[in-house]
Amino acid sequence: QVQLAESGGGLVQAGGSLRLSCAASGRTRGDYAMGWFRQYPGKEREFVTAISWSGGSTNYANSVKGRFTISRGYGANTVYLQMNSLKPEDTAVYYCAAGSNWKSSLVSDFGSWGQGTQVTVSS
Numbered sequence: 001q002v003q004l005a006e007s008g009g010g011l012v013q014a015g016g017s018l019r020l021s022c023a024a025s026g027r028t029r030g031d032y033a034m035g036w037f038r039q040y041p042g043k044e045r046e047f048v049t050a051i052s053w054s055g056g057s058t059n060y061a062n063s064v065k066g067r068f069t070i071s072r073g074y075g076a077n078t079v080y081l082q083m084n085s086l087k088p089e090d091t092a093v094y095y096c097a098a099g100s101n102w103k104s105s106l107v108s109d110f111g112s113w114g115q116g117t118q119v120t121v122s123s
Contacts, residue, residue: 002026002112004096009117012086016121020081022096022114033102034079035059035110036070038092038119045095047105051079057102064090086121094119 008020022034035050048068050059055072069082079096094117099110 002032002098004098004112004114006094006096006114006117009094009119011120011122014086014088014121014123016086017082017084018086018119020083020094020096020117020119022079022081024077024079024098024112032098033100033104033110034070034072035097035099035102036079036081037095037097037107037110038090039095039116040092045107047107048094049081050099050102050104052102059103059105061105083119086119088121088123090119091121092119093117 002024003026006022012018031053033050036048037045038048039045047061049070051070067085071080096114097110098112101109
């Protein structure tokens, strides 16, 4: 089991930027994809972006393309989400996830989850 810990959430004005980080620990041997999902109050968790083990392939939700960038750190056990041009509708709890398929946007394809970090964008 992979343990994930997010950091970097907070409050920012519309048009601003935030960078989320996620560190993986535990049974991290072997290739695994990492991704970010977000959840609005009372709604299902939704896909934001994912990245392959090598960091060479990425997948984005249409709502964040061109504004958000996912990347993996040295050693591949850390993933970052750079969020630019933030909008009030980006306000949500953001979750880091690890799974087997970077091409997937399904919650069920990601078996390990962080505790979530709140991102609030004020208008």
